[in-house]
Structure formats: C-alpha cells, structure tokens
Amino acid sequence: MNSTLPSDVIGRRVEVNGEHATVRFSGIVPPVAGPWLGVEWDNPERGKHDGSHEGTVYFKCRHPTAGSFIRPNKVNFGVDFLTAIKNRYVLEDEPKEEQTEQIVIIGNKPVETIGFDSVIKQQSQLSKLQDVSLRNCAVNGAGDQGGIAKACPNIRSIDLSKNLLSSWEEVIDIANQLKHLEVLNLSENRLTFPSSSPSPTGAFSTLKVLVLNRTGITWAEVLCCASGWPVLEKLYLESNNIVISERPTDVLQTVKLLDLSSNQSIDENQLFLIAYLPRLEQLILSDIGISSIHFPDAGIGCKTSMFPSLQYLVLNDNRIAQWSFMNELDKLQSLHALSCTRNPLTEGSKDAQTTRQFIIARIGQLRTLNKCAVEPEERRGAELDYRKAFGNEWKKAGGHQDPEKNRPNEEFLAAHPRYQALxxxxxxxxxxxxxxxxxxxxxxxxxxxxxxxxxxxxxxxxxxxxxxxxxxxxxxxxxxxxxxxxxxxxxxxxxxxxxxxxxxx
Structure with missing residues (x-):
C-alpha cells in the first residue's frame, strides 16, 4: 500500500482488498484526526453512505451506499505499465539464477558487473513480447516517458482489463509507445473520456480491435475518440448504458463488428442511426431489450437500404415475441447468419424444430441459424412445411393457384410476405x-x-x-x-x- 499520496489523487482509481473504487475526496473528516480518502466503490454494496458524514457533504456518489472513508495507507494506487510487465513476464517461470560477475569494457576501462546475464535475458524477453495479458494487475499509467517503447517495442495485443487506469489520456500515453498495437482490451476500467475530439496523436494508427466493455463510455464520447481510430475493425461496447444519440458521419467507417450488448436503452430508432455504416458486417445486440423493428424504406417483398453489408446479427436474450420481427429481417440485403436464442418467440410452448423451420422459411437468404448451418435440404423442407401450415389461411385470404385469380389480402401479405414467393x-x-x-x-x-x-x-x-x-x-x-x-x-x-x-x- 502507498505511504505517500499522489499529488493528483482526486479522480484516481484505487484498489482496496480486491475491490475497485474512485477517489472523490482527500482531507480531514472531523472529529477523527488524520487524513482520509473518500472513495466511490464500483460495487455500491461495498460502501456505507453517499459521501456525507454527520450532515456534511464531502463528496457525491451515484448510489446512496457507494461511498466510504478509507485511510490512505489501506489504499493501493497501483503500478506503471512497465513495472506490471516485469512483474508478470520477466523470468516468471524460471528458477532464480545465481548472480555472476562479468568484466566488460566501457570506454577504455574494464568494469566489473554483477547479474549482467540476467539483465540481458530480461531485456531479450521483453523485446520479444507480442501478446500481453495484464488483467487485474493494478496498472495505473504509462510510467517513465519512452520506457515502454524501449523495453517492449513489438507488442501487438494487450489485455488491460480491470486495472486502475483513470483516463483516456493515460491510455494514449501507453499506446503512443506501441507502434504495432492492433488489439486493446480496456474493459472494467472506469475511465474519464474527453468531451471533444482529442488532438491527433497517431497512438492508435494500427489498432484494429478495441474492447471498451463496462468502462462507462457514452456514445458521444465514442464519436469524439473515434477520429483517432482510422483502421478500427471491431468495437466492443457492452454494458455501458449507451444511448445512440447521433449518426456517425466521418468516423467508424471501417468498423466491421459492433457489439452493443447489454445496453438496455437502445431501441430500433437508435439503431437506424448506425444503419449506414458502410462496412458493418456483424452486429451484436444481445440483451438490449428490443422487441420490434421495422424498416420504413422497404415495403412487402422489398429490400431495405439500411445495414447494406450486415451479414451476421445476434439478438439473443431479448423480448422478441412476434413473427413480424423475422419478416422484417428478410428485408436486409446481406443477412446470412442469425442468432436469436432465449426470446419469447423461440422459448415459448411451440416445438423448437417448428420454430426453427418457420424462421428459415421467413428469411430467404439465411445460411446459419443459432450457429447451425441451414443446409439446402433443410431449407426445402422448412419452406414446404411453411406452405402446408399456412396454405388454408392463404386460400381463405384470396390466394389461388391461377395467377390471374391469385389476390391474397393485405393482412395475409403483411403476416406472410414470403409466402407468395415460395x-x-x-x-x-x-x-x-x-x-x-x-x-x-x-x-x-x-x-x-x-x-x-x-x-x-x-x-x-x-x-x-x-x-x-x-x-x-x-x-x-x-x-x-x-x-x-x-x-x-x-x-x-x-x-x-x-x-x-x-x-x-
């Protein structure tokens, strides 16, 4: 634990007995003498109050029981990136060697060194690192300027989830020193993000995969930072209470996969704001609470101009209960794979195989459903069973085998838009x-x-x-x-x- 407080203690991320928190106050809390830190816990059940003590408000929390006062010597402020790397990777699986003496020539003078082999070996180990996992290693920042670039120049993938990073600027300081960085996981770091686009630094010029699950980022902050992600292909934003507030125009244009799972405030109108991302191939919308969707630009039997490149859609753990949802998905131009488990439509009393067949019959281009391939023979059987199941309804609605007499009513066509084509x-x-x-x-x-x-x-x-x-x-x-x-x-x-x-x- 730290014996001295950092000068910029307010807003710093800390760890206490395995629990993470943010420092909101530093000072005296009468009548008890000595310094205190007021912290807001990530887990609100860990605290005792909202930042008030005996009628005085020392700081504010988002939850009435998220606050506590802690003595500074009980708090871990973490370590810099390079220290964490050395703690995690240097000679970790090898027995400690006896220190050896070696004579090297520096200038014209012989100099006796101790442990020289070990230093060389450590440097060699670090320089070879490409994939790094520092999850839950209490990383709080980059450390000495240029140290990461000198020691670990070849890192391409970093897991920095559940650490003590406080701000996006600290992330930039680390990334600026890694010229080959392609994958970055920052999940479970409660970061503060810039409210306006940060100055271009080139820190993320090679970044292709960015994971920001449970970081507290907002959609406006995503768009602000996204100008610094020129080649990003995969973006994970799970569990951030995101509300999609505006359309990305000049940013996120290279993104192929977007994960918005467990953001319960997202509805179909918000999804339309991201509907024209040109390269978006995979969209993950598990557990967002969606129950309906309608593409207003496409009539019965037509294709929508929205989501033009979307091939794989994940809708698990939602509230989809109506077949009209599946009818609308048939309007997507490129949809080939769908996952929609644990929805009322698929988990009801109906036979699971029948439900699968009806989904296949309603979405003509589907090749994979719930991670199982739709073989041609299965499709033929599904479409045949679908025709049999609703054949009488079709005839009652005005359907006829003679094309000149075949005029089913609008109600039937709206409920079964693919039936005619089958x-x-x-x-x-x-x-x-x-x-x-x-x-x-x-x-x-x-x-x-x-x-x-x-x-x-x-x-x-x-x-x-x-x-x-x-x-x-x-x-x-x-x-x-x-x-x-x-x-x-x-x-x-x-x-x-x-x-x-x-x-x-």
Missing amino acids: CLTLKIKYPNQLDQKVIEKQLPESMTVQKVKGLLSRLLKVPVSELLLSYESPKMPGKEIELENDLQSLQFYSVENGDCLLVRW
Whole structure:
C-alpha cells in the first residue's frame, strides 16, 4: 500500500482488498484526526453512505451506499505499465539464477558487473513480447516517458482489463509507445473520456480491435475518440448504458463488428442511426431489450437500404415475441447468419424444430441459424412445411393457384410476405408432344431441377434420365432458358410466378 499520496489523487482509481473504487475526496473528516480518502466503490454494496458524514457533504456518489472513508495507507494506487510487465513476464517461470560477475569494457576501462546475464535475458524477453495479458494487475499509467517503447517495442495485443487506469489520456500515453498495437482490451476500467475530439496523436494508427466493455463510455464520447481510430475493425461496447444519440458521419467507417450488448436503452430508432455504416458486417445486440423493428424504406417483398453489408446479427436474450420481427429481417440485403436464442418467440410452448423451420422459411437468404448451418435440404423442407401450415389461411385470404385469380389480402401479405414467393404457379408444356394437355403446377422456388424431373417422371411415366427442361418467361418473349444443372433450384434460374416450363424427352 502507498505511504505517500499522489499529488493528483482526486479522480484516481484505487484498489482496496480486491475491490475497485474512485477517489472523490482527500482531507480531514472531523472529529477523527488524520487524513482520509473518500472513495466511490464500483460495487455500491461495498460502501456505507453517499459521501456525507454527520450532515456534511464531502463528496457525491451515484448510489446512496457507494461511498466510504478509507485511510490512505489501506489504499493501493497501483503500478506503471512497465513495472506490471516485469512483474508478470520477466523470468516468471524460471528458477532464480545465481548472480555472476562479468568484466566488460566501457570506454577504455574494464568494469566489473554483477547479474549482467540476467539483465540481458530480461531485456531479450521483453523485446520479444507480442501478446500481453495484464488483467487485474493494478496498472495505473504509462510510467517513465519512452520506457515502454524501449523495453517492449513489438507488442501487438494487450489485455488491460480491470486495472486502475483513470483516463483516456493515460491510455494514449501507453499506446503512443506501441507502434504495432492492433488489439486493446480496456474493459472494467472506469475511465474519464474527453468531451471533444482529442488532438491527433497517431497512438492508435494500427489498432484494429478495441474492447471498451463496462468502462462507462457514452456514445458521444465514442464519436469524439473515434477520429483517432482510422483502421478500427471491431468495437466492443457492452454494458455501458449507451444511448445512440447521433449518426456517425466521418468516423467508424471501417468498423466491421459492433457489439452493443447489454445496453438496455437502445431501441430500433437508435439503431437506424448506425444503419449506414458502410462496412458493418456483424452486429451484436444481445440483451438490449428490443422487441420490434421495422424498416420504413422497404415495403412487402422489398429490400431495405439500411445495414447494406450486415451479414451476421445476434439478438439473443431479448423480448422478441412476434413473427413480424423475422419478416422484417428478410428485408436486409446481406443477412446470412442469425442468432436469436432465449426470446419469447423461440422459448415459448411451440416445438423448437417448428420454430426453427418457420424462421428459415421467413428469411430467404439465411445460411446459419443459432450457429447451425441451414443446409439446402433443410431449407426445402422448412419452406414446404411453411406452405402446408399456412396454405388454408392463404386460400381463405384470396390466394389461388391461377395467377390471374391469385389476390391474397393485405393482412395475409403483411403476416406472410414470403409466402407468395415460395409458391410458383407454372404452366407446363410439352413442345414435342402436342397431344399432351398443358397443365399448371405449384412448385416451391427452392425445389431443385432434379426434384422437378422426379415429379414429372412420375406424372408422365418417362425415365428421369430422358427429360430435358427449360423455361420461358413473359418478360423475355421468344427466349428459352435451359435448366441444365440438376442440383440448382428454380430460384437460381430466376423462374417466377406465371412462367412456362418446357418439357422434352
């Protein structure tokens, strides 16, 4: 513990018996003599009051029981980065060697050294470090200027979570000395951040991954600091009570992954403020309390211009209870993977397999659901079961196998926007068999050419191997398109409702 107080003690992060706190007061607290520190605990249950004593307010806390008065000699103010590195890594797994004497020449004079081998070995160890973990090592700052750059020039990844860093400036002082830094984890450091964009320093010019979970950062502070992250690809902001207050315009344009989990104040309107980040591929929204979403720029069966690059969306532990949420997700242009476990929609009394099938059927481009691949055969089965489950409802709403009579009402289309696309009504002609009557068949768009041939083989009593398929569309009069790959689906060949299937043998 520290016997002397730092000059800038107010606002410093400290550790006491394993608990972390922030110093809010330093001075005398009558009637007890001697110096005291007033601290605000990270864990409000650890304290006894709100910073008041016998009617006098010495400091203020966000929670009525987060404050305590502590004697300075009970408080750990931590160590600098380089000291923590040496404590953690230097010769930690090797037995202590006996000190050896060595004669070296400095200038023209021989000088006797003790422990020279050990010093060389330590320097060699530190200079080779690339991935560093200093979690919960009481790091409070950079230390002597230039010391980190000299001792550990090759560090690329640092875990500095749960330390005693107090401000973003202290982080910059460390990062400024690490020219190859790509990954930085600052979780569980209660940092103060600048309210306006800090001057460019180049401290984070190579940084690709930044973890700021449980740091107390606000969205405005994220945008202020983000100008210093020119190549950032992954940003983690879990559990910060974030409210997305404005659209990022000139910042965060390189971010591919954004984690906003456990920020309970985020709603769909706030999400629209980040909807045009051009490279955003993964969005993690677990435990934000969301229950609905609607993309106002896209009607039924259309794609939204929002989240143009989004491929993977995580919605675990939310309040999603309506199928309309899944219908809206089908509007995302690039969505291929979805995780949505522990929601009322997926955890209700319904059979889990049926729920999975309905999600697959409603989101046409989905390739992975809850970390399990959606194989083509599963998709075909899911879409077939979906059509069967709501077929009667479709007919009652005005649906019909004849394209000219097929007019389901708006209520049905809003509840099942993909149903129409799953049911292709096709005319089937036989150009070489004029005595065969033209018929109409309803086929799922996901049905493969091979499956269509199998159906026609049974219908016509002709071996599959002898059948040749093509189709023509009213949109392209006079043009015939061959269905040459048996493993591809009708959708792959852009077969649409009302097209004509041509069968030869």
